[in-house]
Amino acid sequence: MKIIALLNQKGGVGKTTSTVNIGAGLCKLGKKVLLIDLDPQANLTYSLGIQGHDLRKTIYELLKGQVDITDVIVEKDGLKVIPSSLDLSGAEIELSGTAGREFLLRESLSKLNNLDYILLDCPPSLSLLTLNSLVASNEVYIPVQTEFLALQGMSKLLQTVEIVKKRLNTGLEITGIIGTRYDSRKTLNKEVVQKVQSYFGAKLFKTLIRDNVSLAEAPSFGQDIFAYKPDSNGAEDYLKLCKEILKREKVD
Numbered sequence: 499m500k501i502i503a504l505l506n507q508k509g510g511v512g513k514t515t516s517t518v519n520i521g522a523g524l525c526k527l528g529k530k531v532l533l534i535d536l537d538p539q540a541n542l543t544y545s546l547g548i549q550g551h552d553l554r555k556t557i558y559e560l561l562k563g564q565v566d567i568t569d570v571i572v573e574k575d576g577l578k579v580i581p582s583s584l585d586l587s588g589a590e591i592e593l594s595g596t597a598g599r600e601f602l603l604r605e606s607l608s609k610l611n612n613l614d615y616i617l618l619d620c621p622p623s624l625s626l627l628t629l630n631s632l633v634a635s636n637e638v639y640i641p642v643q644t645e646f647l648a649l650q651g652m653s654k655l656l657q658t659v660e661i662v663k664k665r666l667n668t669g670l671e672i673t674g675i676i677g678t679r680y681d682s683r684k685t686l687n688k689e690v691v692q693k694v695q696s697y698f699g700a701k702l703f704k705t706l707i708r709d710n711v712s713l714a715e716a717p718s719f720g721q722d723i724f725a726y727k728p729d730s731n732g733a734e735d736y737l738k739l740c741k742e743i744l745k746r747e748k749v750d
């Protein structure tokens with residue numbers, strides 16, 4: 499079971515889009531996948547059209563120890579999802595006095611088996627929720643928008659991962675960098691990809707996710723890209739990325 503945190507403290511770089519569509523793609527390729535929304539903005543939850551009854555029990559109640567993990571998992575087109583809600587924005591303060599507060603998610607996930615991948619959609623901050631994700635994960639993927647300032651803030655991010663690795667989770671590794679919103683017509687985008695490549699080497703996935711309007715539209719229909727526009731560039735790119743992920747797994 500691989501547990502992967504999609505992390506970048508910058509907002510709008512494609513964490514949620516990548517979590518949803520890598521999850522859906524791996525599911526399409528026959529893997530058993532659980533997605534966890536750890537962002538109080540609950541973008542992933544809404545992107546998949548999860549609402550109403552399904553939001554009575556969320557990651558918030560799970561982290562507070564009020565419910566069992568099996569009670570918070572929602573099924574959505576073959577994908578398993580643990581939704582989030584705005585309540586989660588209070589968790590930071592409410593849990594700050596709890597002993598072992600960085601380990602709450604890891605403990606909950608330890609009760610799960612029978613899954614191939616768990617993908618964690620992190621909030622755009624290096625907060626207690628992000629710490630919980632990093633402590634619970636084996637791997638980190640960093641989505642990077644192939645635009646100006648793509649690497650700004652990167653050293654802080656890498657430092658945070660290193661600290662968690664040293665103190666709380668020795669097995670943690672950054673294993674994948676995902677170039678997002680790529681436009682080959684823009685010289686700047688190409689230059690940024692080269693920069694990211696020279697910084698991260700082989701960790702950068704060969705598959706770049708192109709800028710594609712269908713990817714931005716799909717959430718408003720509560721669908722992943724494969725359900726919304728299976729013929730789009732977005733669907734092509736995320737499926738290719740998933741195949742690359744599975745290929746790397748074989749090499750490991």
Ligand SMILES: Nc1ncnc2c1ncn2[C@@H]1O[C@H](COP(=O)(O)OP(=O)(O)O)[C@@H](O)[C@H]1O
Pocket residue numbers: 508509510511512513514515516541622678679680707708709710711713714715717
């Ligand atoms: N490859 C892409 N092409 C076009 N729009 C994208 C792409 N990836 C993400 N977006 C859009 O960009 C915005 C930010 O993406 P999102 O995944 O929510 O980022 P994050 O979770 O890092 O904040 C969203 O409106 C999303 O629909």
Ligand SMILES: [Mg+2]
Pocket residue numbers: 513514515537541542619620
């Ligand atoms: Mg997001």
